[in-house]
Amino acid sequence: MSAVHPAGRTQRRSPATPVRIAARALLGALAILSLLSGIAGGLWRAGIALPDGRAFPWAGQWLLAHAALMICGFFGTVIGIERAVALRHRAAFLAPLASGAGALCLALGQQALGAWLCVVAAACFLAVGVVVVRRQAAPHTFLLLVGALAWAVGSLLFAQGRAGHAVLPWWFAFLVLTIAAERLEMTRLMKRRPGAAAALHAVLALLLLGAAWSGAAPRGGGLAYGAALALLAAWLAVFDVARRTVRTHGLARYMAVCLLGGYAWLGVAGVAWAATALGWPARDVALHALGLGFVVGMVMGHAPVVLPAVARVKLAFGNFFYLAPAALHLSLLLRFAAGAFSQPLHAAGAAGNAATLGFFAATLAGAALAWRWRHGTAGAGKTPR
Structure with a gap:
């Protein structure tokens, strides 16, 4: 979301004060710490040990908590800051503060405390979503609320010690639904073919069904989840404005190139997710085509617009x-x-x-x-x- 009031009115910003500057610095530091420790854990997972991970007392925690550090710690904090800035309410900053603090605890080896702080962060973020919907009841705000609920469910399962096949679909659903909502908001005035909205709702319902099913039946849930990702990629490629703006110039074209590339990786992730559920060795492709190719691709596309509005x-x-x-x-x-x-x-x-x-x-x-x-x-x- 941009730095626009949920009701649609652009808000005047209050002048920065030392307290606000310090708060922004703290949240920024927590987000950067989450990102760096998450990246380090991911590199050690990939077999890269430069420097040797054994030289660091918390290296094992970074490796084990790689997904939590990246999704809850980094993306949760960044998205929470963006939403709090748009909402313009101090209490909304509790969500990114809790997620950043949770990531710090995870990075320092305090697994239980960090996990429950992620639950607190998701609960606060869910409350923010409720306020946004009350201010502006629209398809994209409802979708943001559902994404917040997915983060809360995944974090609660994580705090309870559930396996990755039960937790990760919910966490990724949080990111996917948030991005889908952003695209709906930015293209809400576009005319779409009859049935496009119903098709999107069906695909997202299948995504949530797959996430819920994965905990009890990883094979069936994984197939449903992968199919939903692939279908969502197809829907976005057909109905998103990016297929038109890619023929323009400047920033609009850059954003479209990033979006279309991300949609391609989303389709790859869907196929790989389903293949993993069938026993194929495609887990790395499924997770990182989704987390890096799609999610980071979307971040790269939106950053030139979001960063000036938020920071x-x-x-x-x-x-x-x-x-x-x-x-x-x-x-x-x-x-x-x-x-x-x-x-x-x-x-x-x-x-x-x-x-x-x-x-x-x-x-x-x-x-x-x-x-x-x-x-x-x-x-x-x-x-x-």
Whole structure:
């Protein structure tokens, strides 16, 4: 969501105070810590130990809590901050604060406390979703609320010590439903074919059914979940505005390229998820085509719009923005295609995934500095509208 009031009115921002600056710094630090520890755990999972993970006292926790650190810790905190900024209510910041604190506990080896803080974060986020729906009852706000509920269910199962095949479908449903809601919000004025909305509702219902079913019957639930992901990819490719805006220029085209690439990876994730349920060795493809190819691809596409609205940082857009998505796709292809036949190539692809995240962060920082250089510090201090 952008920095717009849920009722649709653009809000004037209050001036920054030392307390607000400190709060933003704390939340930002918790999100960055979650990301870095999650990446480290993922690299060690891929067999990369540079530096050697055994030299760090909490390395084992980062490895075991990789998914929780990335989904609840990083994405949960970032999405929670975005939603709190849009809602403009101090209590809404309890959700990202709890998720960031939970990730910190997980990174430090406090598994139980960290897991229950994730439950608290999801519950607070769910309450925020209820407020948003009360302010603006619309299909995309209801979908955001359902996504928040999925995060809460997954976190509760995680706190109860349930296995990954029961937890991960709910956590990923949180991210997928949130992204689908964002796309509905941004394209709500588009005219769609009759039956498009009903088809989307059916696909998302199948996604939730697959998540619920996976805990009791991983095979059947996984097949349903994978089918829902693949069908959602097809729906987005057909009905999202990106297939039109990709023929435009500038930022709109960049966003469309990122979105369409993400939809392709979502389709790959759906097929791989179903294949994993059937016993094929496709789990790495299922999880990371979804988490990196789709979710991170969507982040790259929306960041030039969301970051100025949430963080009051203006960016100078240029063709250099295309480099990070291209690196993401190439490193994923190396990881999945060549990596299927060679462990070193698989590890190289995983290292490329991590490097791409750092490269994209550097791209955003460079774009912010470029804007300041072009417009001067006086222009950079103005509040984005």
